[in-house]
Amino acid sequence: MxxxxxxxxGSARANRGKNAGVTVQEQGKMARTTVARLGGFTFLFxxxxxxxxxxxxxxxTKGDGIAAKLANIAAHRPQMGLCxxxxxxxxxxxxxxxxxxxxxxxxxxxxxxxxxxxxxVVEGMLNAVPATAMLxxxxxxxxxxxxxxxxxxxxxxxxxxxxxxxxxSVIVSAPVFxxxxxxxxxxxxxxxxxxxxxxxxxxxxxxxxxxxxPLEPLQIVRAxxxxxxxxxxxxxx
Amino acid sequence: xxxxxxxxxxxxxxxxxxWLIVKGVAAPNESRDEHEEI
Numbered sequence: 001m002x003x004x005x006x007x008x009x010g011s012a013r014a015n016r017g018k019n020a021g022v023t024v025q026e027q028g029k030m031a032r033t034t035v036a037r038l039g040g041f042t043f044l045f046x047x048x049x050x051x052x053x054x055x056x057x058x059x060x061t062k063g064d065g066i067a068a069k070l071a072n073i074a075a076h077r078p079q080m081g082l083c084x085x086x087x088x089x090x091x092x093x094x095x096x097x098x099x100x101x102x103x104x105x106x107x108x109x110x111x112x113x114x115x116x117x118x119x120x121v122v123e124g125m126l127n128a129v130p131a132t133a134m135l136x137x138x139x140x141x142x143x144x145x146x147x148x149x150x151x152x153x154x155x156x157x158x159x160x161x162x163x164x165x166x167x168x169s170v171i172v173s174a175p176v177f178x179x180x181x182x183x184x185x186x187x188x189x190x191x192x193x194x195x196x197x198x199x200x201x202x203x204x205x206x207x208x209x210x211x212x213x214p215l216e217p218l219q220i221v222r223a224x225x226x227x228x229x230x231x232x233x234x235x236x237x
Numbered sequence: 238x239x240x241x242x243x244x245x246x247x248x249x250x251x252x253x254x255x256w257l258i259v260k261g262v263a264a265p266n267e268s269r270d271e272h273e274e275i
Contacts, residue, residue, distance in 0.1 A: 033261040040257030043250050108265040170239075181246070191265035194256060202253060205245035212242040 032104065039100035046093035053086035057134075061163060067152075070159045073141035080138050087131040094124030094177075101184045108191035112183050119180030126173035133165045171213055178209035 060076045060083065063069040073080055098120030105113040137159065144155035182203050189199030 028264065032264060036257040036261040040254045043254035043257070047247065047250060047254075104262045178246075188262065191263075193262045193265060194253075194260075198249075198252065198256065201245075202249045205249045208242060209246055213239070216239065 035100050035103045039097060039104070042093050042096045042100065046090060046097065049086045049089050049093065053083050053090070056086075057083045057166070066156045066160045066163070067144065069163065070137075070141040070144040070156065073137055073159075074145045077138060077142075080134060080141075084131055084134040084138070087127060087134060091124045091127045091131070094120060094127055098124065098180070104193065105184055105187040105191070108193070109187050112187050116180045116183035116187070119176050119183070123173050123177040123180060126169060126176065129169040129173075130166050133162045133169075137162050171217060174213040175210045178206040178213070182206035182210065 056079055060073055060079050061069050063072045098117050101120070102113050102117040105116070140155055140159050140162065144152060144159055147155050185199045185202035185206065188194050189196050189203065193199075
């Protein structure tokens with residue numbers, strides 16, 4: 001083992017430029033450390049941006065009824081702009097994480113790592129949906145506050161759909177995020193690159209998202225089932 | 238409800254991010270060599 005290591009070290013020694021005297025293995029290790037650090041900081045940034053953005057958006061869109069909510073958005077345009085920028089930044093955070101985790105896992109299983117990369121890239125693209133909806137809300141909200149009659153009704157309907165789109169985009173992107181994350185953490189666990197307990201906790205928490213988030217709309221159906229069932233019985237009679 | 242579904246993932250990421258920053262990630266062959274030596 002030691003002999004093989006010394007032979008590898010001798011053959012891999014680079015003698016050019018600023019990396020003179022540093023083996024290819026050492027260079028690879030340094031690159032992995034840098035990528036891991038980038039991934040770690042991006043994780044923290046992604047979490048902070050998401051929490052701050054979600055809480056700010058919830059505050060801006062408070063109100064009794066859609067007209068009050070749109071009026072609140074119209075009165076808080078700079079804050080809505082900040083929400084948009086934070087959501088835009090989460091797109092880049094998702095993409096950076098996708099590439100960083102791919103770089104850390106591709107040596108163990110290139111196929112699974114590529115599938116996970118694709119899922120996380122799709123997650124980043126899906127983050128563009130709420131960002132676009134926020135821009136649309138910024139346009140619709142001032143019009144809704146000044147419109148009257150049928151125009152106001154149309155603006156309110158559009159505003160209501162745009163607000164719901166925020167939740168719908170999470171229902172779509174969360175399972176995609178979960179599959180990508182579960183695959184990355186599974187590969188890391190298999191490669192023993194991180195402690196198994198930590199990696200498998202990541203797998204389980206990601207699988208929970210894949211299963212539970214798409215069930216939420218079904219729970220709404222289940223909660224309304226008595227009334228739907230009653231209507232069906234009445235129509236059949 | 239949605240918050241509690243996200244909570245395990247959030248806790249994991251809050252543990253995993255400092256791990257990545259401080260400890261990094263060992264290469265697959267490196268971690269196996271360490272295991273074999275032990």
